[in-house]
Amino acid sequence: MTTPFKNGFAPVNDEITAFDLDVTGRIPAELNGRYLRNGPNPLSLDDPSAAHLFFGEGMVHGVRLRDGRAEWYRNRWVRSAHVAERLGEEPRPGPVHAGMDFAANTHVIGLGGRTFATVEAGALPYELGYELDTIGACDFDGGLSGGFAAHTHLDPVTGELHALAYFFGWDHHQHLVLDPKGVVRRVTDIPVPDQPMVHDFALTERFVVIYDLPVTFSMPHAERGDRLPYAWNDDHPARIGLLSRESGELRWVDAPSCWVFHTLNAYDDGDQVVVDVVSYPKGFVDARLDLGGAPTLDRWRIDLTTGRVGRATLDDRAQEFPRMDERRTGRPYRYGYTAATRELFDVVGGVRGSELEDLPDGAFDNTLIKHDLRHGTQEARQLGRGAYVGEPVFVGAGEAEDDGYVLSFVNNPARGAADLVILSAQDFTGEPVATVHLPARVPLGFHGSWIAD
Numbered sequence: 122m123t124t125p126f127k128n129g130f131a132p133v134n135d136e137i138t139a140f141d142l143d144v145t146g147r148i149p150a151e152l153n154g155r156y157l158r159n160g161p162n163p164l165s166l167d168d169p170s171a172a173h174l175f176f177g178e179g180m181v182h183g184v185r186l187r188d189g190r191a192e193w194y195r196n197r198w199v200r201s202a203h204v205a206e207r208l209g210e211e212p213r214p215g216p217v218h219a220g221m222d223f224a225a226n227t228h229v230i231g232l233g234g235r236t237f238a239t240v241e242a243g244a245l246p247y248e249l250g251y252e253l254d255t256i257g258a259c260d261f262d263g264g265l266s267g268g269f270a271a272h273t274h275l276d277p278v279t280g281e282l283h284a285l286a287y288f289f290g291w292d293h294h295q296h297l298v299l300d301p302k303g304v305v306r307r308v309t310d311i312p313v314p315d316q317p318m319v320h321d322f323a324l325t326e327r328f329v330v331i332y333d334l335p336v337t338f339s340m341p342h343a344e345r346g347d348r349l350p351y352a353w354n355d356d357h358p359a360r361i362g363l364l365s366r367e368s369g370e371l372r373w374v375d376a377p378s379c380w381v382f383h384t385l386n387a388y389d390d391g392d393q394v395v396v397d398v399v400s401y402p403k404g405f406v407d408a409r410l411d412l413g414g415a416p417t418l419d420r421w422r423i424d425l426t427t428g429r430v431g432r433a434t435l436d437d438r439a440q441e442f443p444r445m446d447e448r449r450t451g452r453p454y455r456y457g458y459t460a461a462t463r464e465l466f467d468v469v470g471g472v473r474g475s476e477l478e479d480l481p482d483g484a485f486d487n488t489l490i491k492h493d494l495r496h497g498t499q500e501a502r503q504l505g506r507g508a509y510v511g512e513p514v515f516v517g518a519g520e521a522e523d524d525g526y527v528l529s530f531v532n533n534p535a536r537g538a539a540d541l542v543i544l545s546a547q548d549f550t551g552e553p554v555a556t557v558h559l560p561a562r563v564p565l566g567f568h569g570s571w572i573a574d
Contacts, residue, residue: 160566
């Protein structure tokens with residue numbers, strides 16, 4: 122069996138707890154909370170889950186910062202029933218949707234003083250304790266009729282958490298709104314043909330922006346035994362849905378034919394809606410992780426008068442995991458942060474090595490990029506071969522949009538372990554403010570959050 126879980130994605134085999142971590146530099150005193158990141162970490166490379174990047178059991182890595190100290194590091198598998206059984210433990214209580222009990226491996230978020238590991242496609246989130254122990258699967262006290270979503274977006278003004286759920290057994294997507302305490306307040310079914318995949322969406326002050334793109338459920342691929350039976354479908358036209366947050370009215374407009382995993386941000390601009398995304402030429406060709414080529418950071422402008430969508434490339438370097446100051450989610454903004462990680466694209470079919478080598482500034486030597494979208498400029502911080510740099514998470518400190526810190530796990534080849542690197546967003550290419558030295562390697566993974574105490 123071939124596996125993508127090698128090099129930067131190679132799993133770790135042990136759960137570790139370490140206290141009073143060594144630090145180079147000085148951790149800002151205002152950083153009191155936990156930096157958490159989720160990702161796939163198969164229990165064994167002999168398991169079927171190790172054959173596909175999206176099916177490794179979820180493992181959450183966390184660092185707790187307090188009063189200028191790095192108090193602890195922990196890594197814990199999310200205890201689905203299967204994981205608990207393999208670890209010789211009793212299964213945790215909790216609901217299951219459509220028999221899909223899965224160790225959520227995509228994101229980890231905080232809401233209402235609780236912590237949740239999330240995943241998409243019909244499975245429920247798992248609630249975790251403060252120290253990353255698994256409490257159990259969660260349907261928000263019966264508020265979910267099906268699964269949840271990998272990506273959510275929190276409105277910084279209302280405190281509402283928005284999610285967009287999908288499932289191959291549904292003829293619709295489901296828009297969910299949770300209040301700041303984690304109570305599901307609104308559920309809207311959105312009819313869609315062909316059971317499309319939707320990994321992310323966007324939020325503005327007026328709209329929920331839905332990507333209905335040509336990756337759909339494929340019964341032939343399901344019948345041949347593909348673990349993820351979603352495939353590029355030339356017969357499914359690309360479109361964007363604009364769901365009014367006030368009236369619930371839904372409008373569809375034709376969209377560029379592409380695939381989008383992740384949104385940077387979106388906002389209303391008069392009679393236009395601006396949406397910034399990382400887009401690929403295609404997605405899941407023949408149900409493989411083949412995306413048709415390298416991604417670009419693009420801006421869509423949706424004209425509400427004509428219904429036309431303009432598309433412009435903001436940065437043609439292949440990059441992923443876009444993040445921004447989430448105090449500006451759905452509002453006009455200036456700065457964004459992305460990661461250009463060669464090892465990620467090494468496991469994504471369709472991105473040729475020559476495309477990576479020909480980039481003008483060698484951006485694939487594990488680089489974090491800060492984008493100034495107002496001036497169209499970028500700052501690149503290269504971290505070197507073997508750094509396996511992860512998603513950059515911004516944590517605000519002052520009122521200015523880039524007055525804060527960018528946090529990311531970075532592998533340190535010299536130590537054979539990872540560091541939590543804390544950068545000043547305003548001095549992005551300068552020396553790190555602090556580097557927390559972890560006792561173990563942190564494999565490349567997916568998404569994470571700063572959850573303040």
